[in-house]
Amino acid sequence: xxxARRKLTIASFNVNSLRIRVPHLLAWMKARAPDVVLxxxxxxxxxxxxxxxxxxxxxxxxxxxMKARHGVALLSKLPHRVELTALPGDANDGEARYIEAVxxxxxxxxxxxxxxxxxxxxxxxxxxxxxxxxKLAWMDRxxxxxxxxxxxxxxxxxxxxxxxxxxxxxxxxxxxMADDALCQPATRxxxxxxxxxxxxxxxxxxxxxxxxxxxxDYQAGRWQRDEGLRIDHLMxxxxxxxxxxxxxxxxxxxxxxxxSDHTPIWCRLAA
DNA sequence: ATGCCTAACACCGTTAGA
Numbered sequence: 001x002x003x004a005r006r007k008l009t010i011a012s013f014n015v016n017s018l019r020i021r022v023p024h025l026l027a028w029m030k031a032r033a034p035d036v037v038l039x040x041x042x043x044x045x046x047x048x049x050x051x052x053x054x055x056x057x058x059x060x061x062x063x064x065x066m067k068a069r070h071g072v073a074l075l076s077k078l079p080h081r082v083e084l085t086a087l088p089g090d091a092n093d094g095e096a097r098y099i100e101a102v103x104x105x106x107x108x109x110x111x112x113x114x115x116x117x118x119x120x121x122x123x124x125x126x127x128x129x130x131x132x133x134x135k136l137a138w139m140d141r142x143x144x145x146x147x148x149x150x151x152x153x154x155x156x157x158x159x160x161x162x163x164x165x166x167x168x169x170x171x172x173x174x175x176x177m178a179d180d181a182l183c184q185p186a187t188r189x190x191x192x193x194x195x196x197x198x199x200x201x202x203x204x205x206x207x208x209x210x211x212x213x214x215x216x217d218y219q220a221g222r223w224q225r226d227e228g229l230r231i232d233h234l235m236x237x238x239x240x241x242x243x244x245x246x247x248x249x250x251x252x253x254x255x256x257x258x259x260s261d262h263t264p265i266w267c268r269l270a271a
Numbered sequence: 272a273t274g275c276c277t278a279a280c281a282c283c284g285t286t287a288g289a
Binding site: 016020041043044067068123124125161163177180182215218219220221222231258261 | 277
């Protein structure tokens with residue numbers, strides 16, 4: 001084991017509109033000081049991203065946006081190179097749900113780069129509609145792409161809003177969620193397929209206790225009752241999992257006024 | 272509970288989210 005390694009914090013946050021959440025995002029970034037931030041639901045065009053505020057904190061900013069809906073972004077202190085702005089496998093899929101970039105790590109083990117992706121996986125509700133079909137097809141494309149990426153043997157983090165509760169332990173009320181796209185057997189089977197490829201759920205690997213959530217619905221006092229879902233995940237390649245040092249859920253942003261309905265998750269790699 | 276809450280866009284309501 002080499003010593004005096006740098007520790008890299010990689011975080012994911014579904015902000016539910018980037019422009020309206022700038023104060024929450026910057027306050028949280030100041031407190032957590034993440035090296036890489038993966039954002040989802042920026043809900044704006046790329047030219048509407050509040051770049052100056054984020055760059056002012058010392059981050060390079062890349063984004064894939066749409067008007068009013070979806071949208072992902074990737075922020076990093078070290079320079080990154082964007083390699084993909086859409087998930088491969090369907091040229092007709094125009095929804096802004098994926099961005100992938102590479103960051104060179106000067107002192108990384110075996111000279112491996114860090115590869116990160118910000119993922120906004122389709123919600124898929126209601127399950128009787130083509131929205132659920134789209135979700136499952138998107139997951140199949142993600143599995144196929146992950147299989148290719150893993151061949152590179154890089155330090156890889158596929159992070160974001162997966163819109164998947166991996167097990168019943170990730171749900172506040174399994175009866176209430178029984179017909180929800182986030183909890184369907186077909187959804188969970190595809191999420192497990194990612195783990196079968198060798199991807200590790202960073203938070204769950206270190207904190208397997210049930211009922212730890214990253215999302216609480218705005219409605220019905222879900223936050224106050226701690227009735228939430230664990231749907232945001234950081235999935236690590238074996239080379240990243242070897243370096244996994246810590247992981248957590250930062251609840252402070254969800255406590256603020258006018259919060260996102262999600263809160264950030266993070267992991268720390270001894271890279 | 273066709274409900275609850277929030278954001279965007281358009282427009283004084285509708286759509287979408289999870």
